[in-house]
Amino acid sequence: MSKAGLRQRPKGKEKNTYELSGDEKREEKWPYANGQLDPYAKAIGAAVVIVMTVLITYFRYQQYLRDIIITPIDSPLIIPANGSSPTVNPSRFWGTYRPQAYFGVKSRSKTSPVLGLMWMTQLTNQMPPPLRHWCDQGDGLESYVWQKHDGESFGVQEIKEKLYTIKTEFLKQPGGDHGGDWSAKISFIPKDPTRSVVVSSFFYLALDQDNGQLESKITKGRLTSVSGWHEDLGTFEVQMPNIAAAEGAKAGEKPQVKYSYFVSYAKQLDQLKDILVNGLKVEAWDKGRTQPYFSLSGRRVPRDVAGPNFMVKQVTAQLPFTMEVIYQSGSFVDRQEELSKEKFTAVMQSKEQEFDAKFEKVFLLAQRGYKVNEINFAKSALSNMLGGIGYFYGSSLVKSRYNTEPINYWEAPLYTAVPSRPFFPRGFLWDEGFHNMLIRMWNSDISKDIIGHWMDLMNTEGWIPREQILGTEARAKVPSEFVVQRNTNANPPTFFLPLQSLIKEMIQSNKPSDKAYLKALYPRLRTWFNYYNTTQKGDIPFTYRWHGRDPTLTKQLNPLTLTSGLDDYPRASHPTTDERHVDLRCWIALAAGVMRDIARSLGQEWQSYDDTHRLLTDNTLLDKLHWSPKAQQYSDWGLHTDKARLEKPKPPPNQHPSQRPQQMDTDKIRVILTEPSKQFVNAFGYVSLFPFLLKIVDAKSPKLDKILTDITDPTKLWTDFGLRSISRNSKFYGRFNTEHDPPYWRGPIWINMNYLSLSALHHYSSVEGPYKERAKTVYSSLRKNLVTNIFKEFERTGYIWENYNDKTGEGKGSHPFTGWSALVVLMMAETF
């Protein structure tokens, strides 16, 4: 029935009947017209209505179920939509918020233009020589370290190539309505001044698609500046780098400097490097040199785009040389002086002094007797954490059991530190709680801003996707199979660690801003806690289980528990719904205690949190559920056998080799040698320590004594470099989880867990109990071992590492890894 044919009768006539027009009117000839329908037809009609209603309700309900995962929690945002805008937060608007680039700058606008550096050694025999842009371990740089960075107004970084060092200095100048100006000073310094090295710097500016406008100013064939407009930045001008003097030229030599530029278009920000490489052509440098010199080819804008959005200036010279980039905001009208030359140097100097003074005030390392190079190392660790903070915008791909295909989470910003600039330049939920133990010490406002952003990513179920891969630059770094996040899967709620420190301070100081912050956070925290307490609970009351373990995989020696954060740490060999995980129980106990304290200080109902906290920290119940009498340790419990190994699959019987399918999967598969049974999982390592790590074991419990004995036993966890992740005696120690996956949490020393160990030892050496003195002794030597080794490895290799080899102390895995490994600063400062 067309809508036009349906008209409501004028009022006063029968209710709920409709006047029919045209063809439909003929239906009135139906014998039972005038409302006297055949009872049979009436029944059919009613049935149809019911069926339709049921179907519609059903489909609506299905849609509702599918959408739950992407429905934000109904609670005001912690960081309102304008919270990162230059009007509300000018001091954090611009920053080095592209941790994946060696040097990259952007603003906290969701469609911010990006600026950054690429460079290339020229006149080599490579065709073309490697172009550096995104941090990449494959580049084999000797190091790249933010030596000082305050997370807000400035940063100084050194990037070390084999033949030269690049110093990138970033400095801001407040003013106007759009976050003010900033300048970058970039210096290329040869290691051996007698050796001739020619390097090209490519400094670029790019719009995120067509958000804004750029106009290049080209004078005498040189790109001198770019002016532009963007909705969140207003008008702006960027002075592109110039060399004041060719410092590299020796007396009497003609200075060798060449300029070129590229004005082009990039559809996506992750294509900048490829597009630039395509814009390179080979030229001769001078008559004396035969090696190729690569230079940019000028204007190349495709016809079908609105205009150029990617502009690059190439400066090539013999080392050393220094250049400045100056960004000026159009709304900054009363600027006294531009941020360059002597002014830049002077402001930078005072910023560095401020940084040094604040660093000592916060961490007291000089006072504690650390030497200058040790203090500089600690400054680098902190600065890399702060310099690694990024600003991302986009949506995660997520899936619940109601979705057949992954769907997009809502688009949102994320301001967060990252674990590792080359390898993990994006947000990770459980890392971030650790990061904020350090960040909050330096600048509690930055920390609140970060935690607020994360909490705003919570959906109505209380779930926060654990790995945040937002925006094209971030997605380009992740293989697609790892992109999708599932709402059944949790990750340790480590934000309760910095929140615990915050609430402790708040109870003492009663600072109104802290109280307001916790009050705003509270509804989200309540839902977050409830998510863990309900979705992650085990079959038996008051037990908990990590979800996301796959019992069907055949190649894994022990099915991974990615959700726990400890990936291949051995758990029950056969995942079941009644297994129980001691680490998760302890995390939830911690969370309940912090929730109680927050609720109580806000005058909210806190008794239920207190009840849950008491129950989960009750040592008798804990021991009953998780203490293995046989192994004398805290353990997971589940369907388990230790007797399993990886073997090459046997070929099907009675088959000649030539008859086998060519593509037969020959990867090793797991073979079970002894049938599993329900039991405690007797792998000894970090997971067994959790009741101790999170200070749940009673200070008077003899189990604490046993734990102290075990961690100091060199055949178990003790090494000269920190506590290893799993006992050297364990069957899983150093074992591959599949033919191709080397041990990860099966031996190496991890700094976040060692930080928790020190924190626990610090605690047990300050509360009364029979093991107080013992805890103190262990604390001192563990702390010394960790700090000494991380520092030694930094000096030796130029990097802070993802983890450390338990036999040699050598840094391993991704690097630089200045996420939680940077907690070494807190170990030095004894802040827990």
Ligand SMILES: *[C@@H]1O[C@H](CO)[C@@H](O)[C@H](O)[C@H]1NC(C)=O
């Ligand atoms: C930011 O937005 C809030 C509403 O969400 C508004 O009350 C406030 O005035 C805005 N602040 C500024 C500086 O625009």
Ligand SMILES: *[C@@H]1O[C@H](CO)[C@@H](O)[C@H](O)[C@H]1NC(C)=O
């Ligand atoms: C946590 O879950 C248990 C049930 O498993 C419940 O009894 C308890 O009240 C919950 N705690 C809170 C604070 O909601």
